[in-house]
Structures are given as C-alpha cells and as structure tokens.
Amino acid sequence: MKVDPDRELVERARAGERAAFDLLVARYQRRLLRLVLRLLRDQAEAEDVVQETFLRAYRALPRFRGEAAFYTWLYRIALNGARNAILRRRQRSAPQGVMPSQLPAPVPEIGTPESMLLSKQVMLAIDAALEALPLELRTAIVLREIEGLSYEEIAQIMECPLGTVRSRIFRAREAIARRLRPLLDLPVDKRW
Amino acid sequence: MILLPDEDELPVGAQVDALIGEALRESVADVEPSADFQARLAAALDAAERSAEGAGKAAGAELPGQAGQGAETVEAAS
Numbered sequence: 001m002k003v004d005p006d007r008e009l010v011e012r013a014r015a016g017e018r019a020a021f022d023l024l025v026a027r028y029q030r031r032l033l034r035l036v037l038r039l040l041r042d043q044a045e046a047e048d049v050v051q052e053t054f055l056r057a058y059r060a061l062p063r064f065r066g067e068a069a070f071y072t073w074l075y076r077i078a079l080n081g082a083r084n085a086i087l088r089r090r091q092r093s094a095p096q097g098v099m100p101s102q103l104p105a106p107v108p109e110i111g112t113p114e115s116m117l118l119s120k121q122v123m124l125a126i127d128a129a130l131e132a133l134p135l136e137l138r139t140a141i142v143l144r145e146i147e148g149l150s151y152e153e154i155a156q157i158m159e160c161p162l163g164t165v166r167s168r169i170f171r172a173r174e175a176i177a178r179r180l181r182p183l184l185d186l187p188v189d190k191r192w
Numbered sequence: 193m194i195l196l197p198d199e200d201e202l203p204v205g206a207q208v209d210a211l212i213g214e215a216l217r218e219s220v221a222d223v224e225p226s227a228d229f230q231a232r233l234a235a236a237l238d239a240a241e242r243s244a245e246g247a248g249k250a251a252g253a254e255l256p257g258q259a260g261q262g263a264e265t266v267e268a269a270s
Contacts, residue, residue: 018237018241021237022234022237025233025237029225029229029233030223030224030225033223033224033225034220034223037220037223038216038219038220043226044226047225047226047229047232050225050229050233051229051232051233051236054233054236054237055236055237055240058237058240058241059240059244122211122215123215123218123219126212126215126216126219127219130216141212141216142216144213145212145213145216145217146216146217146220173208173209173212176212177205177208177209177212180208180211180212184208
C-alpha cells in the first residue's frame with residue numbers, strides 16, 4: 001500500500017486540531033463533489049452528500065485506524081452517501097430524469113461547426129450512456145477516468161476484488177462505446 | 193471541445209477509451225462548490241465539534257475525581 005499522503009493531517013485532526021481537518025476538507029471537497037455530482041447529477045443533492053460525508057468522517061475520525069488511506073475511506077463514505085441518495089430518490093418515486101442543466105456544459109472552443117457539433121453529440125451520447133449504466137459500473141469508471149485512481153485504489157474503495165474492478169470498467173467502456181459507434185462511424189462487428 | 197479519434201495514431205479501441213475518459217473529465221472540469229457550501233459545511237462541522245466537546249465534558253462530569261478519563265474511554269472504544 002502506498003504511503004497515505006494525508007497521514008500527518010489526519011493525525012493532527014485525530015488529536016483534535018480542527019484546522020487540520022479543515023485542510024483535509026479543502027483538499028477533497030471539490031474532488032468529492034465531482035465524483036458525487038457525476039453519479040447524482042444534481043448539484044444541491046451532491047453538496048448535501050459531500051457535507052454529510054465530511055461530517056461522518058469528522059465524527060468517525062477517532063475510530064479511523066489508518067488501515068486504508070484516508071482518501072479511500074473518505075471516498076467510500078461519499079459513495080455510500082450517493083448510493084443512499086439514489087435509493088431515497090427511488091423510494092420517493094420522483095422523476096429523476098436526466099438533468100443536463102445540472103452539469104456544466106462543455107467549454108465552447110474554436111473549431112469548425114461540424115466538429116463542434118460532433119463533439120457536442122459525443123458528449124451527450126457519453127452522458128446518456130453513463131446515466132444508463134448500473135451504479136457499480138458508473139462508479140468504477142468515474143473513479144478511474146475522473147479521479148484517475150488506480151484499479152487497486154478503486155478495489156479498496158468499492159470493497160471488491162481487483163478483477164471485478166477490471167470487469168466493471170471494461171463493461172462500462174463497452175457500453176459507452178456502443179453508443180459512440182454510430183457517431184464516429186466505427187465498425188460495429190468488433191471490439192476496437 | 194473534446195478531441196475525436198485520429199485514425200493514424202493509437203488503435204481505435206484505445207482512442208475511444210481515451211475519448212470517453214476525456215469527455216468524462218471535461219464534463220466536470222468546471223464543477224465548483226456553490227457559494228454557500230463552504231459556510232454550511234463549516235457551520236455543520238462547528239456544531240459537530242461543539243457536540244463532541246460537550247460529550248467529552250459530560251463524560252468527565254460523570255466520573256468525578258477521574259479527570260481525562262472520558263477521552264480515554266472514547267479512544268478505548270474506538
């Protein structure tokens with residue numbers, strides 16, 4: 001296991017130094033928000049989950065033994081929070097359709113109208129494909145591609161074997177790629 | 193704008209994987225906490241801190257003559 005980059009701050013926070021915990025919050029709040037927002041697609045709801053994540057971590061810090069890195073522990077709390085939020089949504093049976101406005105639009109850049117249109121279509125296709133994925137697959141690919149975590153780190157966070165992580169990420173990419181095939185004019189009869 | 197696969201470089205599968213990754217990263221590149229998020233979180237943590245301090249004092253008060261025992265009890269329980 002690699003050295004926990006947060007170890008010193010965690011120790012200080014565990015000793016009761018609130019400022020140390022605030023530094024951990026500053027270090028991870030945006031990362032957690034990106035992750036949870038990508039799963040929930042609702043900024044206000046994602047912020048609630050992130051806030052609850054830090055509160056839970058703060059309260060549980062005396063019991064944190066450092067067997068896993070602090071950030072993997074924190075991500076695990078956040079993912080549990082996101083999962084619970086999704087369950088609550090389902091229980092409410094409220095419409096939970098795609099809300100594109102909740103995610104920032106891609107930054108427009110200079111390009112030909114055709115390439116910009118295609119780029120937008122690709123983004124929308126990927127968005128829709130991600131939304132349609134089972135949560136475990138979505139979580140795995142988001143941790144990999146957005147957070148840049150290793151398969152080992154993802155396995156720790158998702159509490160599953162390494163092979164399961166590989167399989168989930170592969171299946172997620174396959175599902176997204178299927179949606180891209182028509183847009184990119186790519187062969188349909190083989191894995192590229 | 194995301195970059196689309198270039199036929200002359202990586203195998204198409206790798207290019208598509210790279211495209212997916214780039215698109216996902218771009219989709220959250222500008223995500224920032226809202227203006228009041230920091231204040232709400234700080235207030236919630238302040239409340240949790242006060243609550244923990246209050247619990248510690250209460251634990252100490254329950255054991256007269258054994259100052260500091262409360263904190264040790266929390267540690268032992270963890």
